[in-house]
Amino acid sequence: MGDQERGRRRPLDDSDRSPRSVQEPRAKVFRDNGPHNRDRSEASRSYRGASSYHGASTSRGIVGSTACAVEAPSVSGASAPSTHGSGPNTERRRVDRYEIVNSRPADIVTKRGQDGTPIKLLSNFYRLKTKPQWRIVHYHVDFAPEVEVVRVRCGILSEHARILGTGYLFDGAQLFTTKKFEQDVTVLQATSKQGVNYTITIKFVGYISAAEPRFLQVLNLILRRSMKGLNLEQVGRNLFDPHARIKLFEVELWPGYETSIRQHESDILVCAEITHKVMRSETIYDILKRTTHSDRYIEECRLNTLGLVVLTDYNNKTYRINELDFSQSPLSTFNCKGKDTTFVEYYLTKYNIRIRDHRQPLILSKNRDKAQNNKANDIVLLIPELCRVTGLTDDMRKKMDFMRALANHTRMNPGRRIERLQTFNRRLQTTADSVKVLKDWNMQLDDKLIEVQGRVIAPQRIVFNNRSRVSAGDNADWTRYFRDQQMLTTPREGLDRWAVIVPERNLRDLKQLLDNLHRAARGMGFNIQKPRESWIKDDCTSTYIQALDDCARCDPKLILCFFARNNPERYAAIKKRGYVDRAIPTQVVTTNANRNGLSVATKIAIQINCKLGYTPWMIELPLSGLMTIGFDIAKCSRNRSKAYGALVASMDLQQNSTFFSTVAECSAYDVLANNLWPMILKALRQYEREHKKLPTRIIFYRDGVSSGSLKQLFEYEVKDIVEKLDAEYKRVSSTTAPMLAYIVVTKSSNTRFFLDSMRNPPPGTVVDDVVTLPERYDFYLVSQTVRQGTVSPTSYNVLYSNIRLSPDQLQKLTYKMCHLYYNWSGTTRVPAVCQYANKLATLVGTHLHAIPQCALEKKFYYL
């Protein structure tokens, strides 16, 4: 049931990934599991990870320190944060800044490329026109007795607003003001609305200057505070607008904003993105109430609720339901600070919530608190009435009209997205409460989206057989060329020895399919001969497997299984038998394939060609001896503690265009790959075997890591690879040292680009300035075409490079590599090797649950 449990947690817009792969048989060929080029507004939230690997100690030449004695505003005496006071200061710093920028040597290596057609883009960032120029004082605040709810804490502290200065910021524990108290520890008294006396201890922590990352945190806090002025509500990490909610069937859709302020290439910018949250008004109590009629009440309740993730409004936290406890009720007592308290009393005193039904069971949830150690195995007890269900159920996902309605709202085209962003900006700059906060801190947002200069890499040429090359065109789609182009390589003697397994009553469908297949393949220079047909009486999984075993005896090159209907279990069984037990590529086709006649047959023919290990098309690659590697990890659907890492490497792409793949089991708890090197080594040995030398240049595309763990990634994976590569090249006494570029691929960034305020940028658009990060060698590339919604650019971060290529060349190479995913005759949003690695890892994780045979490693059996 792992799948279903996972399904509930899946973010809304992620629907284009995992669920499809479960239905693989139906999702035959291209349409569904090709490029993941839908708009995904949900994105990763980790934003900590700028990298500084060379440590703090590397050359920190003090440049531009000519400006003497920068005056900071007076410290302890300053009572009011006045903008005027810091006026001269700003001037001085500006001068300073100018000098620093100029002092860079003119011939310094840059990460900006020059090739391609310049293109003017808008991006979803706002400049900060002004920001606080004075120093911020940082305090830590403690309450005695302790207060759980942040809102109450803020309320208590607000009694002393006068002492704290007008524009103080308080997030529940940290206090930021412009005012320095005389003592380092200040103690205040306050009384809450309930009449409880509190002692507030305010401890001085330090000053925050504009030169440190904490300053950015404060800016984020200020923005967040001012957004609260728009009456937004925080759910999870982001702010949502319950007033603008949209009712859709049984759920509500809350529009919200995701903002973050951080240091970008040369300025501090505000990134703003529109997100949506699906809120279900249902509580667990409602679900329990609905199941009352059944005779097997308790089992039924468990079945309906276990594994669900719930949100408790009072503390805004999510929990997973591990168990229901029918022996307890809200009237049960527990030990609260040495005193036995009932849940009813507890919630009343602590959160001021009155529990209505005193006879409901309790929910048990394992504590997932990061506070680790002894707390890890604690059980949290929750009240069903207060637990709101989150996410979509599988039932909802199956409802096409519902999902379509949802997509209608979440998938916005560029014009609408810009409009929404501008509305947000306007509201922020006109709502009195928000303006006040921003003004207090002297922060001013630009009212226009930032303009970015991008470049469009010219359309690539696709190489087919007979030396014919066609341009991929502006939309990067070459589907139509298959009508008159032949595939680059096909087996010399064609597909001569192969078998088909078909239920007897589908014989007619099969004939139609084979006819189409034959016709389509012949047009592409691929000779598909008559298969050995194996008729089966019924469509039980066991019958299929038996027939497959029979067919396998005559060593076929491929076995095609004809399904009347899509069936995930049967699909998994066939794949498993074909890839894990034997080493025969299998192809599953359903009757649906016939509906679209020749076009689907074309795609199946291409796929079969790939599964045999041949190449439908290639791009022009101006580098010889290049190996590109893609790596991705997918979790095992059966065993939560397991995951599978897949590595796909291209061999030489100039004369013998083939790919090598390997899979290894790894732990699901590890973000970083523990057994990457053995896998790379296999790929290197294969390359050596085929080309009698090691690759000259290696590009490693790493998918599946968040930007938060970049530093660890560098320490753990990159250093290791570099070291071992060197050793390996020495071992074979190679004349050249290895040249490696290690690139982290991130699909889910919040960055968006717009063309002409209403269109998506064309495929091939590269942006490597302004919105990129200074501490990285990174660029954004829009490689895919989207028909609906806003395109989301893929971010590439060159974590390590000694590949001796210019940024232009790296960008172009990456774009070229996006043309080689053979399940899709267009560009994908990540380099093909990544897409393959993802496909392979998913196949193994959801269907095979075991490592496939090595004999298949040079074939695209996982397509």
Place this chain on the structure above:
Amino acid sequence: METDPNEMIYCPYNKAHKMLRKKLQQHILKCRELYKDEIELLVCPFNKAHLIPEPDFLAHTRSCIDRKIIAHYQHSAPAELTEDTRHEKIETEENWDDDDVPDYNPQLYVATANVVREPNGMFPSQRKAFIKAERKRLLGQDSDDEANEKTQSRGGPGKATCQTSQRSAPYKLPNRQR
């Protein structure tokens, strides 16, 4: 067999360090740095997370559960190579084979640019020193933060500079920022 995600395990460097399974990798990175002069552990060739003291190393390499990555590879037949996957060399207008362009190093750039840098993955003492150096770099030398910090009780100036850093202060868990 399903292992519990909340299972607690011990650091291979110091048995007093106990953590959740998923924190192990991060933790090893820190302890590896911390104990690099004191404890030497060998890295298992099959799984980087396996750190083994030398005496047990050979035994481990024989019994490692991840040995199958290589064993599977060695024992099963490799893919047959066919000649007909070869094709005529795809000629291109450009040739980058002999290009030799210096690689961009963002660290060199940010060291002098007017940008706020993040002290990621540093030990607390290093981080403090880093932030101080950053203030100096960006705000000029005579920023009076210095003077103020001297009056504070915590952490005198120049307690740990980056150069001497690695083990100058006893290791503490970094303060949680949020």
